[in-house]
Amino acid sequence: MATSRRVRAFKRWMKSRGFEFSDALNFVDSPEDGISVRALCQLKEGEVVARIPKDACLTIKTSGARQMIEDAGLDGYLGLAVALMYERSLGEESPWAGYLQILPHQECLPLVWTLNEVNELLSGTELQKIVQEDKALIYEDWKENILPILDFAPSNLNPNFFAVEEYFAARSLIASRSFQIDDYHGFGMVPLADLFNHKTDAEDVHFTSLSSNYESDNDVDENNECVTDEEELAQKSSIDHETEMDTAFSGKSSGRNLEPSSVEDGDPSMLEMIMIKDVSIGAEVFNTYGSMGNAALLHRYGFTEQDNPYDIVNIDLELVLQWCSSLFSGRYSRARVSLWRRLDYSACDSQNSEYFEISSAGEPQIELLILLYIMLLPDDAYHKLDISVSVAGKIHKSSETALSDDYYILSKEPSNVSKERMLTRKVCDALLSVADMRESLYGLNSIEDDFKALERCDSVRERKLFHSLMLRISERNILKKLRNYAAQPFETAKRNSARKKLKSSTK
Numbered sequence: 001m002a003t004s005r006r007v008r009a010f011k012r013w014m015k016s017r018g019f020e021f022s023d024a025l026n027f028v029d030s031p032e033d034g035i036s037v038r039a040l041c042q043l044k045e046g047e048v049v050a051r052i053p054k055d056a057c058l059t060i061k062t063s064g065a066r067q068m069i070e071d072a073g074l075d076g077y078l079g080l081a082v083a084l085m086y087e088r089s090l091g092e093e094s095p096w097a098g099y100l101q102i103l104p105h106q107e108c109l110p111l112v113w114t115l116n117e118v119n120e121l122l123s124g125t126e127l128q129k130i131v132q133e134d135k136a137l138i139y140e141d142w143k144e145n146i147l148p149i150l151d152f153a154p155s156n157l158n159p160n161f162f163a164v165e166e167y168f169a170a171r172s173l174i175a176s177r178s179f180q181i182d183d184y185h186g187f188g189m190v191p192l193a194d195l196f197n198h199k200t201d202a203e204d205v206h207f208t209s210l211s212s213n214y215e216s217d218n219d220v221d222e223n224n225e226c227v228t229d230e231e232e233l234a235q236k237s238s239i240d241h242e243t244e245m246d247t248a249f250s251g252k253s254s255g256r257n258l259e260p261s262s263v264e265d266g267d268p269s270m271l272e273m274i275m276i277k278d279v280s281i282g283a284e285v286f287n288t289y290g291s292m293g294n295a296a297l298l299h300r301y302g303f304t305e306q307d308n309p310y311d312i313v314n315i316d317l318e319l320v321l322q323w324c325s326s327l328f329s330g331r332y333s334r335a336r337v338s339l340w341r342r343l344d345y346s347a348c349d350s351q352n353s354e355y356f357e358i359s360s361a362g363e364p365q366i367e368l369l370i371l372l373y374i375m376l377l378p379d380d381a382y383h384k385l386d387i388s389v390s391v392a393g394k395i396h397k398s399s400e401t402a403l404s405d406d407y408y409i410l411s412k413e414p415s416n417v418s419k420e421r422m423l424t425r426k427v428c429d430a431l432l433s434v435a436d437m438r439e440s441l442y443g444l445n446s447i448e449d450d451f452k453a454l455e456r457c458d459s460v461r462e463r464k465l466f467h468s469l470m471l472r473i474s475e476r477n478i479l480k481k482l483r484n485y486a487a488q489p490f491e492t493a494k495r496n497s498a499r500k501k502l503k504s505s506t507k
């Protein structure tokens with residue numbers, strides 16, 4: 001495929017700014033899929049395929065808007081968004097013009113979808129509430145921090161480039177393309193490094209940096225920015241499950257490969273892209289943005305992957321309490337939840353909401369099983385456990401036998417509590433009910449309807465619908481596995497008892 005005009009212009013710009021890059025990298029530009037990087041000849045592990053000058057990266061420190069940003073007291077992603085909007089406003093005059101022309105205007109993240117699209121397409125998914133909140137917070141950000149800058153900005157600044165739509169567009173590009181550079185620069189836009197697409201657990205090329213020698217007393221360490229509301233927003237676990245602790249709109253990159261690994265020697269003013277695997281001629285060269293489930297991928301990058309092993313579904317504590325209220329009085333449920341907490345258990349916590357994780361294999365977090373177990377304990381066992389919790393620690397070793405059996409089972413670290421012990425028939429039935437309630441949040445369409453819709457859907461022309469269906473289906477598949485998980489102990493028990501019966505009848 002011939003190199004596109006915008007790629008040729010970008011290559012010229014890179015050369016003029018001191019980039020070094022291997023002739024073996026083919027920047028393929030497709031109208032459907034955007035840009036991807038392919039190997040023109042075999043690439044070998046350890047080969048440095050690109051060297052990128054840090055001062056050619058677009059950061060708060062390098063942008064012509066640095067003074068304006070610092071005078072306004074902005075930093076982090078707000079400051080970087082101003083830098084990006086400012087350089088865009090300069091058009092051909094910007095030192096980054098050759099780079100900016102290769103960027104899309106915005107990345108198709110749910111953040112830039114309309115509210116109707118969010119509510120329609122993401123209904124019931126992990127993302128619906130998060131994106132609603134993102135949109136509100138980012139709008140507030142713009143009103144409180146960007147609008148006032150325009151009052152003091154130089155008269156030649158074109159305010160159209162700082163309109164709210166432009167701010168959302170800039171934030172979508174920062175979420176999907178920014179990299180941590182070093183302590184001096186913080187995070188920023190890194191031309192060329194941001195052309196590699198993602199593949200889960202299949203990184204070919206790695207981004208590396210040497211610590212900068214620059215020092216400045218006034219420098220803010222972006223790695224230590226305080227956690228903002230928005231960062232907290234993304235801390236629901238499907239968004240940041242362990243290595244996904246990274247937050248979608250913070251520009252931080254703790255868990256993904258958009259953070260450079262340090263290299264011992266070399267030029268501290270350069271970033272490097274190093275092959276960590278051989279790649280054959282013609283194959284795409286992938287980076288990995290981290291180990292993320294589909295909700296996190298769609299939230300931050302605007303796409304999903306089939307059979308993503310990092311998928312996860314959350315069940316809100318609120319939903320579990322709704323299930324309780326269908327069976328028990330409010331007083332009963334509160335007392336049992338309180339006992340669960342006194343035993344030192346808790347759910348995951350983010351943005352004032354508590355929730356339990358269901359893994360991609362359909363396994364519920366042990367704390368959920370323990371809560372259901374306590375909720376369903378017969379009254380006498382509950383009272384014994386309640387008394388045990390009250391007196392434990394106060395009683396003498398010799399009288400420890402006074403503590404209930406349940407206390408011994410439940411007073412351990414969550415990881416040491418046996419899941420099998422918790423999976424009584426009643427707990428399994430409760431899990432099934434809770435799974436059904438979670439499923440009902442997706443509305444009237446069944447998972448089969450979603451599959452059929454996905455088959456009919458064009459992933460390029462109907463990108464939003466395609467990836468939201470992928471997300472719904474991956475979440476609903478996990479709920480299906482949760483139901484199987486809850487049904488399993490009894491299927492095994494039934495098989496065992498059938499075997500016993502068979503044995504006794506053949507004796």
Ligand SMILES: C[S@@+](CC[C@H](N)C(=O)[O-])C[C@H]1O[C@@H](n2cnc3c(N)ncnc32)[C@H](O)[C@@H]1O
Nearest residue numbers: 034035107176177194195196197198301302303
């Ligand atoms: C860092 S950029 C990668 C280069 C990008 N393809 C371009 O045209 O400039 C990240 C964006 O690329 C796209 N992307 C990356 N990996 C992808 C994948 N595996 N499937 C679909 N889209 C992907 C998404 O739109 C994402 O927001």
